[in-house]
Amino acid sequence: xxxxxxxxxxxxxxxxxxxxxxKWNIPAVSTGDMLxxxxxxxxxxxxTAKGYMDAGQLVPDSVxxxxxxxxxxxxxxxxxxxxxxxxxxxxxxxxxxxxGVKIDKVLSIEVKDETIIERMSGRRxxxxxxxxxxxxxxxxxxxxxxxxxxxxxxxxDDDAADTVKKRLDTYHSQTEPLKAxxxxxxxxxxxxxxxxxxxxxxxxFAALEA
Numbered sequence: 401x402x403x404x405x406x407x408x409x410x411x412x413x414x415x416x417x418x419x420x421x422x423k424w425n426i427p428a429v430s431t432g433d434m435l436x437x438x439x440x441x442x443x444x445x446x447x448t449a450k451g452y453m454d455a456g457q458l459v460p461d462s463v464x465x466x467x468x469x470x471x472x473x474x475x476x477x478x479x480x481x482x483x484x485x486x487x488x489x490x491x492x493x494x495x496x497x498x499x500g501v502k503i504d505k506v507l508s509i510e511v512k513d514e515t516i517i518e519r520m521s522g523r524r525x526x527x528x529x530x531x532x533x534x535x536x537x538x539x540x541x542x543x544x545x546x547x548x549x550x551x552x553x554x555x556x557d558d559d560a561a562d563t564v565k566k567r568l569d570t571y572h573s574q575t576e577p578l579k580a581x582x583x584x585x586x587x588x589x590x591x592x593x594x595x596x597x598x599x600x601x602x603x604x605f606a607a608l609e610a
Contacts, residue, residue: 401426401480401608402472402502404435404487406578407509410516410595412600416509417484419601420608426480429471431464438467445470465495472501480504493582505608506582509600511593513568520562524553566586 401424407413417428435453438446445466445487452459464486483503487493496503511519522535524544524552528551533540540546544553582588589607594600 402483403480403482403608404503404506405509406506406575407593408511410520410564411509411511411546411590412541412597413484413509415597416601417482420482420604423605424480424608426482427476428484429477429484429508431468431486434467435464443467443470461492461495462516465492465499466565469499469501470497487535487578490577490581492504492571493578498587503582503587505578506578506588507604507607508579508588508590509604510590515593516568517561517564520559520564521555523555523559523609525556527551527554553558 403420403426405417405420405428419430420426435449437448439450439453440446440470445463448463449459449467452463463470468483471477480551487496518536519534522537524533524535524540525531526533526546526549528546528549531546531548532538533546533553540553545551558567579588579590589610591600591603591607594603
C-alpha cells in the first residue's frame with residue numbers, strides 16, 4: 401500500500417504512522433529522513449541538497465522530489481510506504497504524479513484547531529531529564545515541577561499557542577487544498593481524530609481496510 405498521511409500539526413500523524421507501519425509492515429518515511437539518507441550516501445541529489453542546506457537555503461522541490469523518487473524505488477519500499485510530511489502543496493503533488501509515483505490512499509486525520517491548540521500548548525517538558533507532561537492529560541503532581549527529578553517544566557517554543565496558530569494557518573492555506581486534489585482522484589479518506597489514541601487507530605485501520 402502506497403499511502404500519504406495528512407493532518408494538521410499536532411493531529412497525531414506520527415503516532416498513527418507508527419501503528420500503520422507495524423500492522424502492514426511498510427516503512428514510514430519522512431522527507432527529512434530521506435534527505436539525510438541521500439546526503440549520508442553521497443548520491444548526486446544528496447550532494448545537491450547538502451549544498452542548499454549548508455548555505456541555509458530551502459532545498460528546491462525538484463531536488464526533494466528526485467530524492468523521494470529514488471528512495472521510493474529502493475528495496476526498502478518494495479511492499480509500499482507511508483509518506484509523512486510530503487507533499488505539502490499541490491505543485492509538489494503534481495510533481496510526484498509526473499514522476500510516476502502511484503498513491504493508493506491519502507489518509508487525512510481531522511482534528512479541530514481548538515483541540516490542537518489545547519493539546520500542544522498544554523505540553524510541558526522537564527528542563528532536567530526531558531520528561532513530558534500535559535497540563536490536562538498528564539499533569540505533574542506539583543505544578544511546573546518534574547515528578548522524576550524535581551527540575552522545572554517549560555513550554556517548548558514550538559508548543560507556544562501563538563506558534564501553534566501560525567503553523568495551523570500555514571497548514572490550512574498551503575497543505576489543506578491537497579484534500580480536494582486527492583478527493584477528485586478518488587483516493588482521499590478522512591478520519592476524525594479521537595480523544596484516545598487507540599480509538600483513532602481503530603478508525604484509521606477500518607478506513608484503510610475498506
